[in-house]
Amino acid sequence: MSAAPERAAAPVLELVDVRKSFGPIEILHGIDFALHAGEVHALIGENGAGKSTIMKILGGFLAPSSGAVRLDGAPAPYASGAQAEASGVVVIHQEFNLAPDLTVTENIWLGREKGGLFLDHRAMRAGTQALLDELGSTIRPEARIRDLPVSDRQMVEIAKALSRQARVLIMDEPSAVLTHREVEVLFRQIERLRAQGVALLYTSHRLEEITRLADRVTVLRDGAVVRKAGRGELTEDGMATAMVGRKLEDIYPPRRHQAGTVALEVRGFSVPPLVKDVSFTLRRGEVLGISGLVGSGRTELAEGLVGLRPATGEILRHGIPVAIGSVRDAAASGIAYLTEDRKERGLLLDKSLTENLTLSTLARFGALFIDGRREEAALSRAIAEFDIRAPRRDMKVGNLSGGNQQKLLLAKTMLGDPEVVIIDEPTRGIDVGTKSQIYAFIDALAAEGRSVIVISSDMPEILGLSDRVLVMRHGRIAGELEGARVTETDVVRLVMGTNEQPTGSASHV
Amino acid sequence: MSDLTRSDAPRPSVAARLPGLSALGPLLALILLVALGATLNENFLSAGNITNVLARSAFIGMIAVGMTFVITSGGLDLSVGSMAAFIAGVMILGMNALLPSMGVGLPLVLAGMGIALGVGLLAGLGNGLLVTKARIEPFIVTLGTMGIFRSLVTWLADGGTISLDFGVRQFYRPVYYSGLFGIAWPIIVFAIVAVAGQIAMRHTRFGRYCEAIGSNDKVALYSAVNVERIRLMTYVLLGLLVGLATIMYVPRLGSASGSTGMLWELEAIAAVIIGGTALKGGYGRVWGTVIGVLILSLIDNILILADLVSPYLNGTIQGVIIVLAVVLQRGKSSSA
Numbered sequence: 001m002s003a004a005p006e007r008a009a010a011p012v013l014e015l016v017d018v019r020k021s022f023g024p025i026e027i028l029h030g031i032d033f034a035l036h037a038g039e040v041h042a043l044i045g046e047n048g049a050g051k052s053t054i055m056k057i058l059g060g061f062l063a064p065s066s067g068a069v070r071l072d073g074a075p076a077p078y079a080s081g082a083q084a085e086a087s088g089v090v091v092i093h094q095e096f097n098l099a100p101d102l103t104v105t106e107n108i109w110l111g112r113e114k115g116g117l118f119l120d121h122r123a124m125r126a127g128t129q130a131l132l133d134e135l136g137s138t139i140r141p142e143a144r145i146r147d148l149p150v151s152d153r154q155m156v157e158i159a160k161a162l163s164r165q166a167r168v169l170i171m172d173e174p175s176a177v178l179t180h181r182e183v184e185v186l187f188r189q190i191e192r193l194r195a196q197g198v199a200l201l202y203t204s205h206r207l208e209e210i211t212r213l214a215d216r217v218t219v220l221r222d223g224a225v226v227r228k229a230g231r232g233e234l235t236e237d238g239m240a241t242a243m244v245g246r247k248l249e250d251i252y253p254p255r256r257h258q259a260g261t262v263a264l265e266v267r268g269f270s271v272p273p274l275v276k277d278v279s280f281t282l283r284r285g286e287v288l289g290i291s292g293l294v295g296s297g298r299t300e301l302a303e304g305l306v307g308l309r310p311a312t313g314e315i316l317r318h319g320i321p322v323a324i325g326s327v328r329d330a331a332a333s334g335i336a337y338l339t340e341d342r343k344e345r346g347l348l349l350d351k352s353l354t355e356n357l358t359l360s361t362l363a364r365f366g367a368l369f370i371d372g373r374r375e376e377a378a379l380s381r382a383i384a385e386f387d388i389r390a391p392r393r394d395m396k397v398g399n400l401s402g403g404n405q406q407k408l409l410l411a412k413t414m415l416g417d418p419e420v421v422i423i424d425e426p427t428r429g430i431d432v433g434t435k436s437q438i439y440a441f442i443d444a445l446a447a448e449g450r451s452v453i454v455i456s457s458d459m460p461e462i463l464g465l466s467d468r469v470l471v472m473r474h475g476r477i478a479g480e481l482e483g484a485r486v487t488e489t490d491v492v493r494l495v496m497g498t499n500e501q502p503t504g505s506a507s508h509v
Numbered sequence: 510m511s512d513l514t515r516s517d518a519p520r521p522s523v524a525a526r527l528p529g530l531s532a533l534g535p536l537l538a539l540i541l542l543v544a545l546g547a548t549l550n551e552n553f554l555s556a557g558n559i560t561n562v563l564a565r566s567a568f569i570g571m572i573a574v575g576m577t578f579v580i581t582s583g584g585l586d587l588s589v590g591s592m593a594a595f596i597a598g599v600m601i602l603g604m605n606a607l608l609p610s611m612g613v614g615l616p617l618v619l620a621g622m623g624i625a626l627g628v629g630l631l632a633g634l635g636n637g638l639l640v641t642k643a644r645i646e647p648f649i650v651t652l653g654t655m656g657i658f659r660s661l662v663t664w665l666a667d668g669g670t671i672s673l674d675f676g677v678r679q680f681y682r683p684v685y686y687s688g689l690f691g692i693a694w695p696i697i698v699f700a701i702v703a704v705a706g707q708i709a710m711r712h713t714r715f716g717r718y719c720e721a722i723g724s725n726d727k728v729a730l731y732s733a734v735n736v737e738r739i740r741l742m743t744y745v746l747l748g749l750l751v752g753l754a755t756i757m758y759v760p761r762l763g764s765a766s767g768s769t770g771m772l773w774e775l776e777a778i779a780a781v782i783i784g785g786t787a788l789k790g791g792y793g794r795v796w797g798t799v800i801g802v803l804i805l806s807l808i809d810n811i812l813i814l815a816d817l818v819s820p821y822l823n824g825t826i827q828g829v830i831i832v833l834a835v836v837l838q839r840g841k842s843s844s845a
Contacts, residue, residue, distance in 0.1 A: 308731065327733040337731070345731045348724045350791060359721055360732035362714045369712045412732075 010073060012037050012199040013058060013089060013168045018067035020053055028053055029224045030067070035168055035199040040190060042202050042210045045220030046243055051203055054220070055170050058201065059091035060084030088167035092157045092174060100146040104128060104139055108160045131159040135189055151182030158189055169193060170201040175209055180293050180473075180496070187213065205457070207236040208492065219243055240460065252436075252464030253443035259467065260284035262319070263451040264335070264420050269313030271297070271304030274475040278313070282420065282451045287442060289466030290455045291491050297475035298455045299340060302422045306330035306337040317420075331360070336418035338409060340425035340455070342402070346409045349398030353390060354379050356397050356408060361415045382411035387437060403434030410441060421445060422453040427461060439465060463488055473497055534837055535784055535800045538830075542807045549815040560693055562803075562810050564685070567695035568593075570802040571754040573777040574706040574795055575747035579647075580781050581710070581793030582719040582743050583726060584640060587651040589751050590773035591658035592632050596755040597765035598662040600625045601673045613676045618684075621759075626752040632658070633748020637741035655774065663767035670766040678763040685760040695757040702750065707795040716793065719743060723790025779827065780805055783834040804830065 011034035020028040028050050035041050035058075045051050056062040057069060060078040069076040071087060078084040081091065098107050105121075105128040114120040114127070128141040137155050145153060154174060161169055171190075175183045190213060194200060202213055210217060217234055219227035219242040227234070227242040234242070264282040269275070275297040282288050290298050304311035307326040315322050315333075322333045330337065339345040347356050354375050358365055365374050382388060386407040390400060397405060406427070413421065426442065427435045442465060445452050456462050462469060469481045471494035479494040481487075546553040572589050579586050604621040611617045632654070639650040665671060673681070688694050710716035718739045721729045730736050759765070782788055783804055784797025805827055812820045 326735075327731060328735065331733050339731055344725070345727045348721055348728050351721070351724055355717065355721070359717075359729070359734065362717060369708075370714065370717060372712075416733075 009036055009038075011035060011070075012072065013076070014068075014070040014073075015054070015057065015064075016068045016070060018054075018057060018064040018069070020057065020062065021065045026065075027223045028057075028064075031223075031225055033218060033225070035201055036216075037167070037199050038194055038197045039215040040194055040200045040202050040213050041216045041218065042204070042214035043218050043220065044203065044205075044207070044210060044239060044243060049220040049243070050223040051220060052172065053223075055091060055172055055201065055203070058168075059089060059170055061091070085164050085166075088165055089170070090161040090164055090166040090168070091170040092154070092161060092172065094172045094174075094176065096153050096157055098145045098153060098156060098160075101144060103142050103144055104132075104148075104156050104159075105141040107145060107156060108163050127163065128159070131162055134162070135159055135192070149182070151178050151185055154178065154182075154186060155189070158193075166198060168199045168201070171203065173203050173205065175204050175206060176294060178295070180295075182295075183209070207239050208496075210239065211236055252439055252460075259286045260449065263317065265314075265316040265319070266305065267314040267316070269301070269304065269311060269315070271300045271309050271311040275301045275304060275311075276475050278472075278477055280470055280477065280480070282453065284419075284451055285446050285449050287446045287452045287454060287465050287467050289462040289469040289486075290453060290472060291457075291459070291462045291469055292472035292478070292495055294457060296472040296495075298472050299424055300475070301472070302337055302424055302453070302455060305422065306335055308337070327360075331416050331418070334417075334419040336413045336416055336421050338413045338421065338423045338426070340428060342405055342409055342428075343398075347397050347405055347412075350396050352394050353388075353397060353400075353408060354393070357382055357412050357415065360412060364415075378415065382408070382415070386411045386441065403430045403437075406430055406434070406438060407441075410438070414445075418450070420451045420453070422455070424455045425458075426454060426456065427458065459488060459491065462491065471495055535797055535804065535834070539800050539804050539807070542804060542811065546807060546811045546814070549811065549817065553811070553814055556691075558810070558814070560696070562806050563696045563699075564693045566802045566806040567693075567699035568754040568758050569773060569776050569780060569805070570699045570799060571702045571750045571757075572747070572773060573780040573798045573802050574702050575743075575750035576777045577706065577710070577781050577784070577786055577793050577795050577798045578716075578719050578743040579747050580778070580786055580788060581716075581723045581790055582740055583723040583790030584647040584740060584743060585651065585778070586636060586647065586744065586747055587774050587778075588632070588636060588655040588658055589747065589777055590770040590775075591655045591662070592629070592748065592751050593755050593758070593770035593773060594662045594765055594767070595632070595658040596625050596628045596752055597759050597769055598665045598671050599628050600755060600759060601671045601763075601765055602665060604677055605674050608674050608677060613674075613680050617677060618681055621681075622756050625756045625759075626749055629748040629750070629752025629755070630745060631748070632751070633745040634741070636748070637744030640744065641737040641741050659767065662765060662769070666766050668767070670764045673759065673763040678760070681760040681763070683760070685757060698753065698757060702753070703795060703799045706798075710793050710795045715739065715742065720791060720793055723787075723792070725791075776802075776805060779831045782831060785834075788835070801834075 014034040015031050018028060018031045019026060031054060033043070033054065043051050043054065053062065057064050059081055060076070060083055061081045063079065071077065071089070076087070078087050078089070099110065102110070105124050108128050108131065109124045114123045125141050132139055132141065135155060135158060137159070139148065139152050139155060145156065148156070174186055178186060190200060190202070204210060215231050217229045217239065218225055219239060221243060261284055262281050263284045267279050269278045278301055280288070290301070292298050300309060303309045305315065305324070307324045307330050315324055317333050324330045324333060324335070327337070343349060348359070357379055358375050362370065365371050365378070379393060383390070388404050388407045388411065390404060397408065400408065423442065426438050430438070442452055442454065454462070454465050463486060466486060469486050469491055471478045471481070471491060473495065478497065481490055481494070552558055572593070576586060576589065600621050603624040604617055607617055607620055611620065636651055636654055639645050640647050684694055686693070689697055710719070718729065718734050721732070721734060722736055722739055726736055780801035781798050783801035784799070785794045786792060786797060808826050808830070809823050812818060812823050812826070
């Protein structure tokens with residue numbers, strides 16, 4: 001418990017010994033947490049550590065089971081998110097709270113429109129312009145939200161928060177959806193707000209962002225604060241170790257793959273508008289990691305390879321060019337893609353396990369009529385093989401836990417017996433225990449002689465799984481690392497473009 | 510692992526094998542209606558009345574079975590009533606035109622049937638291509654074609670009625686009025702369509718894909734399902750079934766006009782919804798649709814027979830039932 005920076009000012013917003021239970025299970029165990037004016041306080045921890053519960057309690061969306069929420073030293077006078085906003089405590093959620101068809105101005109004044117019987121458009125537009133100017137943003141007040149890039153939408157959220165005279169701004173992984181350049185813009189705004197005396201809570205899985213921004217860091221694990229530190233007291237490695245609570249290497253299988261013949265070769269592959277001129281090879285029995293920031297074109301590349309996006313370039317399987325225009329073509333060429341978006345693109349949440357398992361390979365379960373018995377048998381095998389824990393076989397997949405959904409999605413993908421498997425974010429939103437199971441499956445796929453591509457934003461995952469790493473930046477391959485050169489420093493350098501050779505594209509546009 | 514070994518045997522629970530309450534609800538309503546009809550009028554359960562009700566249900570019924578697939582896969586077709594009128598008009602004009610060369614007889618009727626199915630197929634294909642290739646909302650596409658078909662048949666009839674030649678009509682009549690083993694042809698054809706539809710929905714890839722697409726078309730696309738082709742097929746299938754319904758309908762009156770098939774689209778959609786198919790797609794119940802069709806025609810029949818309330822209030826009662834059915838559906842899905 002090291003001392004935070006000088007304790008001059010009393011905290012603006014504070015949690016004192018806060019506990020929260022859902023039913024009989026306590027998920028927050030006596031949290032003390034304080035936000036000070038003019039400071040960025042980073043809250044970090046693994047998924048499920050309790051970050052979002054803390055943010056919900058601070059923002060008035062949840063009431064603590066015991067303990068106190070204090071605003072300016074007095075019990076917080078709000079019992080809902082709307083009341084909290086009125087008190088100057090504003091939460092920017094990961095899914096933006098903006099009406100896409102309304103303009104920037106209309107969104108900012110939504111629910112508090114100026115004017116009497118008729119709207120005072122001029123005053124609202126002027127107010128919006130003033131806010132945007134203050135933020136140094138060039139967004140037009142008349143622009144519709146749906147026409148704006150994600151970073152601009154974030155800016156609108158920040159402007160909206162400012163218009164509510166936010167004294168406390170709680171940001172839930174604001175950089176997760178932003179490109180490198182957009183993150184820079186966001187950081188400048190955060191620094192500006194800090195200078196204006198706003199108390200900020202910042203969460204991110206990218207530890208380098210925490211190092212750069214945070215004046216204080218609080219590390220959560222399993223619903224308890226395990227570490228508090230001031231600026232510069234904790235290295236990124238120290239943060240990661242504190243978050244996980246054990247050595248990271250333990251959950252990864254040992255890397256001992258024997259790479260065989262070339263199974264897949266990609267030449268001059270472009271997926272407009274982002275991915276340009278990507279070439280790489282993939283061998284049998286190999287795990288190839290693809291790293292890069294969100295927005296660097298990793299998912300677009302994968303979706304282009306399996307025919308989900310129009311693409312140009314050459315794909316060779318065992319040296320023979322193949323034409324892939326749809327997921328069916330990809331499957332016929334033995335290539336399968338496991339999407340990062342499990343809930344919206346991977347599984348039918350309101351259908352049963354069986355219907356989900358066999359959807360992409362239904363033709364194998366009977367010519368004219370579907371053979372229900374063979375489907376059930378396939379599900380039994382999948383449950384055993386992938387350790388899917390479902391209370392009932394006929395339950396809706398949406399009611400399974402994230403980890404079991406991911407195992408089912410893996411089982412569904414493997415039912416087609418693909419030789420090349422592209423797995424996008426294999427462990428997003430999954431607990432540590434299931435993670436190591438999924439890593440073992442991936443390892444087993446490679447050991448069977450299949451070729452696996454793992455796309456991940458999770459740096460330890462890339463380092464722990466990959467035999468070879470490709471790093472993408474701005475839609476191009478920024479570099480390739482193999483063997484002993486697969487280290488966090490080298491990957492991060494390539495991801496961020498800091499060891500840029502003069503021939504490469506500039507990282508700041 | 511003990512949990513797993515237990516779930517290894519394919520043994521669905523009792524609750525899963527029985528149809529859910531949302532499936533039983535329409536059936537209970539149908540039984541109640543039959544009981545009500547029987548107590549109100551002794552002729553209700555007579556063979557004549559039952560045949561009458563079923564035969565009248567058959568047209569909407571065949572269309573509603575096709576509509577079930579369209580709605581299940583997340584689509585909608587408002588054009589079916591106008592399409593039926595248009596098909597009837599073209600079919601009658603075609604048969605009249607062929608009469609001099611072919612003469613009255615089976616070949617002429619078969620030619621007429623061919624025309625009806627062909628026009629139905631093309632009409633469905635048109636709707637389907639506009640939805641899948643031009644990517645226009647099904648509501649908009651079929652609202653447009655609804656107006657087009659309706660105006661075309663009015664134009665063909667020059668504002669009046671297109672009548673089938675009297676001699677041909679006499680020859681064609683038995684297709685509606687006669688039957689097999691005392692069961693009228695429309696009822697037999699409807700039964701075959703319903704059974705085939707149920708099997709297609711439950712036991713073929715087509716049905717499974719329709720449900721998957723309606724449930725989440727992105728997941729279907731990522732799962733190697735040919736989403737556009739399945740969607741197109743649902744509209745083509747519906748067009749063919751509208752053609753089939755028209756084949757059974759034309760011998761009844763022997764004519765077509767601008768008001769033929771008026772509001773059939775709404776009755777068909779209502780039957781699908783009452784039967785428990787979700788309007789937003791994802792769940793299809795062909796049996797439910799059959800029950801929905803029967804409920805709608807029974808209400809009509811009971812009002813006429815029972816003299817309880819004015820038959821003019823038929824629409825009111827049907828409307829209340831449709832709204833109730835949707836409210837009950839929503840209650841189910843939110844509690845599940």
